[in-house]
Amino acid sequence: MTTTETRSAEADSEKFVPRPRTISKAEGWRRRGPLLPAMVFAIVVTQIPFLFTLYYSTQSWNLVRPGSREFNWLNNYVDVFRDSQFREVALNTVIMIVGTVIISVILGLFLALLLDRKFIGRSLIRTLLITPFLITPVAGALIWKTTMFDPVFGLINFVLSPFGVDQIDWVSRYPLPAVMANLIWQWTPFMMLLILAGLQSMPKDISEAARVDGAGPFKLFRELTLPHLRRFIELGAVLGAIYLVNTFDAVYMMTSGGPGVASANLPFYIYQRAFLGFDIGQAAAMGVVTVVATIIVSTLALRLIFKSFSGNEEAA
């Protein structure tokens, strides 16, 4: 603890790192030098397309009707909000993200608790458990759609057949839950890894002391473990949500958003509008709406992540 404090601004800045306010102009540029290529690259590749999206969103522009391109104010946005399919898709997106995050966190917590004990083959089991997160999502979705969920030859129906489940066509009858099952399978390992890192960073002497004081395992979990894990669970949920907003592979491979738009999420619906409907203006407007919605979540996320870097920021 004390070492971290001495390694703060003073100690650093005297010798190797001068205090920011004493930096000369030349030194300032020498410091900025290594940063600039990355900054320029990131701005050009990630920000400029988005400015174009903003611009396109004010255009009536369909690739199928050449020459039809014209400025149409905010009409695309009006259309987007009038589009009942868009509202359904937006709701699907929220259900997909929130449902997947909650279930993955619960399962991940359970698995992390199982792995936070010594047992024979622990590292093997951990390795097996993270595999669903590593596997190419397209491959995972393909496997779930076919060998897992197939009504006749699928493993899920085979496993459930003793319980009276008979040849259910999961993907067409429950498209959204089927996609989510695939996503939960993929994201539970992610939550597990984060929560496990939290469990392993827990000071053991406190729980030892509490146990000696006669606290039962349940009480111990609720009053010590869970509060300690809170930060890790929050971080996992927020990061999971950020990654899940971009879910495309699973929808594309398993259901193509169907039937109708029953299992479509925003990325898939925008993709459909742009690349199957060729409606550039509308697709761009939807993209802008998605971004605005995401910014709300992101702001929360950023605050959390900065908080997680405890101490480092004040010194910098």
Next chain:
Amino acid sequence: MSTATTNKKAVPQTSDGVAIKRKSKWGPGTIWSFVAWVAGITFFFPVLWMVLTGFKQEADAYSDPPKLFFTPTLDQYRGVLESGIGTTLLNSAFATVVSTLLVLLLGVPAAFALSLRPVKKTKDVLFFFISTKMLPVVAAIVPLYVIVGDIGMLDNIWTLVILYTAMNLPIAVWMMRSFFLEVPSELLEAASMDGASLWTSVREVILPLVSPGIAATSLICVIFSWNEFFFAVNLTAVQAQTIPVYLVGFITGQGLYWAQLSAAATFAALPVVLAGWFAQNKLVRGLSFGAIK
């Protein structure tokens, strides 16, 4: 007897209250270990099934009840290799390797400038990098398609290289920064007092210390680039097709060929699964942008 000894040794390390009271060989500890095994195998089973199905004949793949035991064949894996998966594997490998190198080339110096010799407004710059990661990619795909089309770069692997570099750059900057911040400042002070120039201390002191971080960052970038689908499916067709796009071909055909499909999916997943297994201790750090060590 030996089981009892190992149990006793394990007690101080466990954080659940049950362990300490455990007496018999079949106590709650054994039950939870069993549950852990079942959970691990359950989660892994779809992957195992994929690999196994790849070794089946199509007739064995379509069987009710499913066949766990069958006469294995290499026909499917061989068939997939002969059906032109090679080009797509090469495309994926090229996009992955080149973009990862570019990410390191841009990201490591940037992370240095945001940690050990920080620029002014370090916090704002970090904020900017991570915010690019939070923009849903779908918002950029329309103009990207139009721009890339206008400059004649559709179906060109370099387009993916550039986009994957941009996609992974924030992760690399944040992750490498967290490694740079771990370099003890005493070491740097000592080096500068010995008269070492900045470049010397970077090369001789800092880089060796953060090289495990560079390796871990590379592996994370490899995983994300290899698995990327959205840009690839929208911006490539035949020439620059990557492995996830290749897999799409298996759902659009009339009949499904599960055994062949499984073999192809196994080829697609294998490199990143291996990379991830090797990087598993650093996985959390990369995925949480360096927030969790």
